[in-house]
Amino acid sequence: MSETEAEIDVQFTGMLWAVRKKMDDDRLLQAGRDADLLEPMHEALLEFGSLWARLEARNGPRTLDELADELKRNYLAAEARGEMAASIHLFGIQYARQLREVTPEAVLARADMKATYKTELRKGMKLAEYVRIKEIEPK
Template sequence: MSGSAVDELARQLRADYDAAPRGRQAASIHLFGIRHAQALRGVSKSAVAERAGLPKSYGTEINKGVQLSEYVAITKPLV
């Protein structure tokens, strides 16, 4: 995936995180992983988190969402 595509994912992650209600930021990261699972396959989730200005360790949370995407569907927006 190109650097610009990773940058776009990072921008979207940051926007989702910033828009999340207080106490729901972790859920927003999981939902991001679910919503963008296809685009995130083969991409360093830690790099996306870092480019979004979030801790590198949040890549683990993004990956949880990607893994959940095979089993769940988003039925209600977080905000």
């Protein structure tokens, strides 16, 4: 079960406050080598790193190459099921924000896919304003 953006944001904010509280602790400043203070700080930073990784995963691919690789991977996986157009629509929904920063044409060219698929990507981008992708069990 995936976490919603709001749940991750609440956890992220809580973690920031916890780290700040530990960093503001006068005892930490006075006894920087005190293991009983450094251990909780270390644990908080590990937890923060884990949360940061989940936030990064939520945001998906960031570069043109990452987007192209993800699109191609999704397309090839859908090809066996005959659901190529649907996979492109879903990609457009899922990564609409990132696709607006580059262009569908650039992603398709980098993925070595037909330029005519830009229409399908744009359909997905438009649908992103109205729908959310639900997680489903693999077939």
